[in-house]
Amino acid sequence: MGICSLSDVKIDTTPERSLVAPTHPGLISTEKKLVREYMTVDVVSLQAAETVKEVITCIRKTGHDGFPVLSNGKAVGLIAARDIVGAKASDKIAPLMQPVILKTMPDESMTDVARKMFRFCVQKLPVVNPDGQFVGIITNADVIRSQIERVTPEKVFDYLNTLKKLYGLDPHLSRGSVPVRELVPTQDKVYMDELDGRGYEIQKGLAEPLIVVRRRGRLLVIDGHHRAVAANRLKVPRLDAYIIDIDSDTELGIEKTARNMRLWRLDDVQILDESKHSILG
Incomplete structure (x- = not known):
């Protein structure tokens, strides 16, 4: 069965895993940015x-x-x-x-x-x-x-559906804070100009939640690499996140990708500064 709404998702409500009650508005906020x-x-x-x-x-x-x-x-x-x-x-x-x-x-x-x-x-x-x-x-x-790097319910649902279709998994979804130093990246590059914007949002308390997968104690970043790297550079200890818990011994494709790119921590992500490269020859 596909995941079409939050009612199709098992929500983990244990205190150490979730900071919100298992209600639709609380899990994925649809509040306007003012x-x-x-x-x-x-x-x-x-x-x-x-x-x-x-x-x-x-x-x-x-x-x-x-x-x-x-x-x-x-x-x-x-x-x-x-x-x-x-x-x-x-x-x-x-x-x-x-x-x-x-x-x-x-x-x-x-x-x-x-x-x-x-x-x-x-x-x-x-x-x-x-x-x-x-x-x-x-x-x-x-x-x-x-508007940049907005986390929408569709992003979360799409990934939950992907996990179910590819691996036959039954994920648990919760919202909470995650330790930045323990995050494992799954993309190898970010851009300096984006880091400046994400850092500004983090310092003002405006950053969107990350989307992470937690499997066998590892926290894999699915969405929000610029936010995660910016927080790491600013030495911010924790970030808000949608946490997808997977109880399975099956290694995910994103884990293989991270291993093949030798990505073990956020410090391994390359930061590109396009302002140092001329567009015109």
Whole structure:
């Protein structure tokens, strides 16, 4: 019989193996990712009455090329380096800024923000509270970061089905934390730019759970290698994971793959930095 829903999976509820009750919403969360989880709150801003001189000072001091413009605590515009080209240092920035038309709020979903950015071709949105006061900024980079390496129920179900079809196994599924240093990788390469993003999410408590298989005391990473390697580099002791327990002496294909690639621990994974290689000859 195939695994089509969580009701088809044996859920291990012993305290040492599971941190959640055996309910569908608790095992695999479907909560939306919200703006408040990804927005930047410590934002350098300018006042509408200030001049181009202040914009240049902020660019030199921060290295950023754009800033929100506020008036009485509310976002009224965005000023970028391109907006002040040809302007005098004494010119007011209000006539030069791009007026703010679109805004978002902390409780809006990142999916809705992505739609706004794509539809109106904007890279940044001011975040405001219910009173319209500016509280932060959300960027297209934040949107991308919120979508990369998402763990969906389909990923878990697909792998459970694969185990059942290939090996005739009856897996137990639980959710809990796993020790990072004991994780065994099953892919031999990760990318430095992805590690930076995953490290950011781990430090802010936003990382998606791993998917791991536990067989004969070994923890094999099925999904989430960038998260695992990033946590290892940051010396994070444990990560949240969906744990698939297998009570079988049959060696899995992923175990053979890891052995053939001589992957015994996360330190064996090669980190590729594509920024060091030129695209053009």
